[in-house]
Every structure is written in structure tokens, then in C-alpha cells.
Amino acid sequence: MTCVNLPEICLFRNRQFCPPAAATIDAINRSFKSINVLIWQVVRKRCGVMNDFISLTLQAAGVVLAADFAAGLVHWIEDAYIREDTPWLGRWIGRPNIVHHHLPRRMTRNTWWESNKELLMAMGALVIAAGWLGCLTWHVWLGCLTWHVWLFALVGGNANEVHKWSHRTRRENGRFITLLQDWRILQTPQHHTMHHTNPKEVHYCPVTNALNPVLDALRFWEVLEWLLEHVVGLKRQPDSSVPGQGIPPEWIAEMRRAG
Numbered sequence: 001m002t003c004v005n006l007p008e009i010c011l012f013r014n015r016q017f018c019p020p021a022a023a024t025i026d027a028i029n030r031s032f033k034s035i036n037v038l039i040w041q042v043v044r045k046r047c048g049v050m051n052d053f054i055s056l057t058l059q060a061a062g063v064v065l066a067a068d069f070a071a072g073l074v075h076w077i078e079d080a081y082i083r084e085d086t087p088w089l090g091r092w093i094g095r096p097n098i099v100h101h102h103l104p105r106r107m108t109r110n111t112w113w114e115s116n117k118e119l120l121m122a123m124g125a126l127v128i129a130a131g132w133l134g135c136l137t138w139h140v141w142l143g144c145l146t147w148h149v150w151l152f153a154l155v156g157g158n159a160n161e162v163h164k165w166s167h168r169t170r171r172e173n174g175r176f177i178t179l180l181q182d183w184r185i186l187q188t189p190q191h192h193t194m195h196h197t198n199p200k201e202v203h204y205c206p207v208t209n210a211l212n213p214v215l216d217a218l219r220f221w222e223v224l225e226w227l228l229e230h231v232v233g234l235k236r237q238p239d240s241s242v243p244g245q246g247i248p249p250e251w252i253a254e255m256r257r258a259g
């Protein structure tokens, strides 16, 4: 190693400067490199966690909206085509639906099971089907029984419960549900009121506030009804809870009197 005298102007002019040995420089370089790698790994890991979080949140939101859409589709079919005299489904689905349009608050008396049994059974069938398909190797591409299916079944199976919460008062809902409605995570009662406004042909999705404005702006349900009428001759049925669309059944008047 060669040392040199420092110049006169230097603060340490009476000292000698000895350049570090190549091995020392190498060691310093290696240290910097490993610190760089470490920082990069931490940044990458943090970005990875953030990306995973964003991706999972978007997937969950997509699944919730899909379940909201499915519940809206079922609601639209009930409202537009199923009445008390519809074969098979009339007494089971048509009658409670007629009651709901005439006496919306009556559903708040129903238990969780009474409100949701049909959708829960449908979602149970979906979960069983997804699990069964997962057992068959040639159907693995379908996605099988992932958390998406469970979340879809959970939200779809309880869609009518969320609908019921839209008809309850803030006091009946309690603080937690009211908070979820105030934060627009669940559908608000004000939003659902649009569905019960005559002629009751909009805002079918019951879980969130997100889909209805889009579907109604696209006239999605109207177009479907037009297609069904003009392609297969299936006409939307009149709704006796809307003035000018028929006389309400006598049993509705009795229910109203009974309170």
C-alpha cells in the first residue's frame, strides 16, 4: 500500500493519506450491495402485501356485486312474472312478494330463516355443486369451491336479510347495521325506497347502492322485458299494488285490517 503526504492546504496537512486496501473496498462494496438488496426486498415485500391487499379487496367487491346482481335478477323475475296463480311458484314465492309490495314493513316481522330460506337453499345447492365439481379433475378449471364461492353464497343467501334491514328503523337495526348503511357498505333505506315508488320497476338489487343506478341508467331490466315479450311472448304481469294495475286481492285487505 502506498501512502501520500496530504497537501499544505489540507486540514490534516501534517498527516499522510493511506488509501484503503482493495480487500477493504471490496468489503465496503459488498456491505452496500447487501444493504441495497435488503432495502429492495423490504420494499418489494411491502409492495407485494399492498398489491395482494388491493387485489383481494377488488375480488371481494366483485363477488359482493355479483351476488347483489344475482339477488336483483331473482327479485326482478318475482316482481315481473310471478303472481299468486303462477303454477308451482305462486303460493311459495308469488304471494309473499305481493304482500311485500302492498305492505312493505310486514317483512320486518319475519325471522332470519323465514326471510332467507329460498335463497339460502339455492346458495347451499351452489356450494355443494362447486364442491362436487372440484372432485372431478376435468372440471378443476371451473374454480371449484374457492372463498369466492363461499362469499357469494354468504351474501346471496342473506340478500333478503339485507333487504329487510332496509325496511327497519335505525333503532330496530341497531348501531352496527346502521353504521354499515351510513357508510354505504350496505344498501340504505333511502335507496331502497326507490324500488317501492310507483310503478316499482327499478332498483331491484337489494344488497348495495352500487348496481341499481347503473342498471337503471342502461334500462337493463326494461330491455330484458322487451326481449322476453318480443322473442318468447312473455309479458310482464300487472302489479296490483300500483294504482291502475288491478284490484288488490281480498286477503291483502284483510291483512291490512288485521294490522
Ligand SMILES: [Zn+2]
Pocket (backbone or CB within 6 Å): 075, 079, 101, 195, 200
Ligand atoms: Zn319488489
Ligand SMILES: [Zn+2]
Pocket (backbone or CB within 6 Å): 100, 104, 163, 167, 192, 195, 196
Ligand atoms: Zn322492499
